[in-house]
Amino acid sequence: MTTARVAERAGLSNGLVHHDFKDKNELIESTIRFSLAEQRNDVLVCVGKAATPIERIWAIIExxxxxxxxxxxxxxxxxxxxxxxxxNPRFLRIQKVVYRRMDDNLVFSLRSLLPITEARQVAIDISVLIDGFWMRMALQGFPGREEALGRMRAYLERVFVDFDRGRVSAQPRRKHRANDLTRVVSD
Structure with missing residues (x-):
């Protein structure tokens, strides 16, 4: 990606792009910050509808x-x-903030369901699964949203028992029970 190519695709002059952004890294950083702000808003809309810890966890995922x-x-x-x-240290700082925010938000809800050590482990698992689906979407164009959410539901069903309309027993799952999370997502 070059600033000239970005300018061309945006229908702007290269000079105008350079007026607003001193270099390609500044343009990328601005684009990422904008995208992250939109994603944060998407998460906040979902979290705003959540009443229970498991609903908040699902809202973050969704x-x-x-x-x-x-x-x-x-x-x-x-x-x-x-x-x-x-x-790029500036990019690394942004990435660390994103991951820290994700982990902290997940742990906040998970700690009421699991011991803190397990809550941190599950938060990392969720974060890594999300990253993995984003990586596959980038490289292969799939899985789509519904499949990714379905697989995230399946993961949560393996972690929690007695999942029923947002109420969870924090005991590790010993036996898979299908469709438990589907009820929360469809409510």
Whole structure:
């Protein structure tokens, strides 16, 4: 990606792009910040409807797979940004903030359902699963939103027992019970 190519696709002059952004990294950072703000808003809308800890957990997951945000082009931008974060301290700082916020928000709800050590483990699992689906969307164009959400539901069903309309027993799942989370998502 070059600023000239971005300018061309946006229907702007290269000079105008350089007027607003001193270099490609500043343009990428601004784009990522905008995308993250939209994603944060998507999550907040979902969380605003949640009444129980498990509903808040699901809201965070659902907000990360919003119809508007979970697209191949946005996923490709995120994966490219993550790759550059290995070499760009400003990008790495943003990425660390994103992951810390995700983990903290998940742990906040999970700690009322699980011992804190397990809550942190499950938060990381959820975060890694979300990243994995974003990576696959970027590279392969799938899975789509519904499949990703279905697989996230299946993961949560394996973690929690007695899941019924947002009430969860914090005991580890010993036996898979299908469709428990489907009720919460469809309510």
């Amino acid at each position: 907000g990360n797979f919003s119809e508007r945000g979970f697209t191949r082009s946005i996923a490709q931008g995120w994966v490219s940004f993550c790759g550059d974060a290995c070499f």
